[in-house]
Amino acid sequence: MGINFAANKVLASIPYLLGGVWITLQITVLALALSTVLGILLSLLRVYGKGIFHRFSLIYSRLMRSLPLLVILFMLYFLGSEIIDIPAYWAIVLALAFHSAAYQSEIFRGAIQSISKGQMEAALALGMSKYQGIFSVILPQALRRAIPYWANEATIVLKDSSLAYALGVTELMRRGEYVSARTSQPMLTYIIVGLIYLILTYAFTKSMNRIEYKVRIPGLER
Amino acid sequence: MPKPILRIENLYKKFRDTEVLKGLSLTVYEGEVVVIIGPSGTGKSTLLRCINRLTEPDSGDIYLEEQKIEPGKSNFSQIRQQIGMVFQDFNLFNHLTAVQNVAIGPIKVKKMDKKKAYDLAMKELERVGMAEKAGNYPAELSGGQKQRVAIARALAMDPKIMLFDEPTSALDPELIGEVLEVMKDLANAGMTMMVVSHEMGFAREAADRIVFLEDGVVAEEGSPEKIFNNPERERTREFISKIARLNSGGDDRGLNNK
Numbered sequence: 276m277g278i279n280f281a282a283n284k285v286l287a288s289i290p291y292l293l294g295g296v297w298i299t300l301q302i303t304v305l306a307l308a309l310s311t312v313l314g315i316l317l318s319l320l321r322v323y324g325k326g327i328f329h330r331f332s333l334i335y336s337r338l339m340r341s342l343p344l345l346v347i348l349f350m351l352y353f354l355g356s357e358i359i360d361i362p363a364y365w366a367i368v369l370a371l372a373f374h375s376a377a378y379q380s381e382i383f384r385g386a387i388q389s390i391s392k393g394q395m396e397a398a399l400a401l402g403m404s405k406y407q408g409i410f411s412v413i414l415p416q417a418l419r420r421a422i423p424y425w426a427n428e429a430t431i432v433l434k435d436s437s438l439a440y441a442l443g444v445t446e447l448m449r450r451g452e453y454v455s456a457r458t459s460q461p462m463l464t465y466i467i468v469g470l471i472y473l474i475l476t477y478a479f480t481k482s483m484n485r486i487e488y489k490v491r492i493p494g495l496e497r
Numbered sequence: 498m499p500k501p502i503l504r505i506e507n508l509y510k511k512f513r514d515t516e517v518l519k520g521l522s523l524t525v526y527e528g529e530v531v532v533i534i535g536p537s538g539t540g541k542s543t544l545l546r547c548i549n550r551l552t553e554p555d556s557g558d559i560y561l562e563e564q565k566i567e568p569g570k571s572n573f574s575q576i577r578q579q580i581g582m583v584f585q586d587f588n589l590f591n592h593l594t595a596v597q598n599v600a601i602g603p604i605k606v607k608k609m610d611k612k613k614a615y616d617l618a619m620k621e622l623e624r625v626g627m628a629e630k631a632g633n634y635p636a637e638l639s640g641g642q643k644q645r646v647a648i649a650r651a652l653a654m655d656p657k658i659m660l661f662d663e664p665t666s667a668l669d670p671e672l673i674g675e676v677l678e679v680m681k682d683l684a685n686a687g688m689t690m691m692v693v694s695h696e697m698g699f700a701r702e703a704a705d706r707i708v709f710l711e712d713g714v715v716a717e718e719g720s721p722e723k724i725f726n727n728p729e730r731e732r733t734r735e736f737i738s739k740i741a742r743l744n745s746g747g748d749d750r751g752l753n754n755k
Contacts, residue, residue, distance in 0.1 A: 399549075400551065404574060492636065
């Protein structure tokens, strides 16, 4: 059995690996959607919230950023299973979302605080409520500013979704492991798996750059 | 007897250990243009910011016509929208075009129909000579143009009084004239205005009353002729001659070109 034969077996598994990409993308998109909403909410509590709301956001962020993602994942999966049975697929989505939301709350907080105070004052002076000022004036500017940092965090979520292999979710990484075991060609297999992650990340970063350019505020240089 | 638009009674404000306003009282009447001058740190900006509660005073009452201005009251936003404010550094909304900047107040606060709000915004931009730049973003405008859009934005709310917080201090000298022209037009149109500014030319020509603020109270007030030519207090005289020297040649700034 020559090396070529084994290599061919790995190459023949590429469609199987691509099936894993689909699941990887599902997990990533769901986790990102959840974590972005949660992250923005937490950042608003952090900047504008008083008392317990402010503290909650602060403690949440500190706690989540102190725990390894794998620990959060296992806590959700195993502790969760004693109360309600969380399927592995949702355990990874939620773990990624809760974890990333903490980092994103810091990104959005920074972006909100970088908008000059005068913007909110002008909104209030017109008679807008604080709520209107946040959603009509501050967030449209802050979110634009957050795009490159958010995009970076999003690629981390994409790559971290590979931890799902630990729960047996058959996403890209897990399928790579199967292929590697079946073909006894771990190096070649993981090179291909790595290339696929690279292509995904590259494509995502490129499209985020395009979006950043498209929604930029004319004349405003950052 | 003219009708009082704004009544400030016994206003106090302290920042940490520094008492900025020390029982200031002042009444502004309908159609009146009051220019507030005074050394830095005497609370000129704080006074304006206390009126629409961007800064919360420690004590004292402020009335807009007969209504007491009190945050937390259900009509607070209603009162606030009747007080136009123009800031030193413009504070235009950076993500909106000039016309959007002017229309957003009526749309969000007055719930005005969008089409109507944009028509109104264009009218206000024309009034300040900025209609041509309606589609431009703030970052694409000069300082003077930004300030004119900011004035239009405040006017679109149809305010009872306009507050100007050093509206030309952040501008390059050659851009000051265009903003002062717009403010003079407003004054001539009968707008009630409170202006913190050391533009002597504007004060001389447009002000009905000059208020000299010192140590957190009104130290002296009167017509421009009186304050500029025959002030009662020595401190006022010193201050006037000091800014006149600093402003030398600036007396007529932007006011010759009519």
